[in-house]
Amino acid sequence: MASIAAAQPTAVKALALSTALIFVKFFLVTMVQGGKRFRAGTRPPEDAVFKGLAGKTQQTFGVPVTVSGSEQDKLEKIEKARLEEIRWTRLVQNDLENAYPGLIIGAISIICNGNETVNVVALAVFTAARLFHTYAYASALQPHRAIAYGVGIVGIIVMAGNALAGAFSAQH
Numbered sequence: 001m002a003s004i005a006a007a008q009p010t011a012v013k014a015l016a017l018s019t020a021l022i023f024v025k026f027f028l029v030t031m032v033q034g035g036k037r038f039r040a041g042t043r044p045p046e047d048a049v050f051k052g053l054a055g056k057t058q059q060t061f062g063v064p065v066t067v068s069g070s071e072q073d074k075l076e077k078i079e080k081a082r083l084e085e086i087r088w089t090r091l092v093q094n095d096l097e098n099a100y101p102g103l104i105i106g107a108i109s110i111i112c113n114g115n116e117t118v119n120v121v122a123l124a125v126f127t128a129a130r131l132f133h134t135y136a137y138a139s140a141l142q143p144h145r146a147i148a149y150g151v152g153i154v155g156i157i158v159m160a161g162n163a164l165a166g167a168f169s170a171q172h
Helices: 009-040 045-049 069-111 116-138 144-167
Strands: none
Touching (some): 069 116
């Protein structure tokens, strides 16, 4: 049996590129999320030692902060920061639930010798959808976010079907 890279060189390159793009995107999103957590005060209290990152927001794991009447604007800023932190946390969670399983299914489709063209196109569609989903989620764009999510899921389903077709083909 020929090596996977020799059997599907274009699909392997597409998988490598998709994996790299999604990882870099995920890394950048988690960096933004970390900053949002500092501004929202949802970091552990001991993280207050990072004064440059924490600013003046008390780090309390997000436990409500009591403020006097004269500091009401401070509370409003914290609430706004917490909403942003929740958005970015959910964005990260969505990636963990979808991006990595999609890449794994793409790799399995290549290993099972699914159709190479289908692998490449499905990986490209999946990756583009995940990148746009991140943009749409960060920008609060609906229905764009839902459409991007659905397109990404279709890419995963196509790769899974292609994996099954390759695994159970007469060539195996």
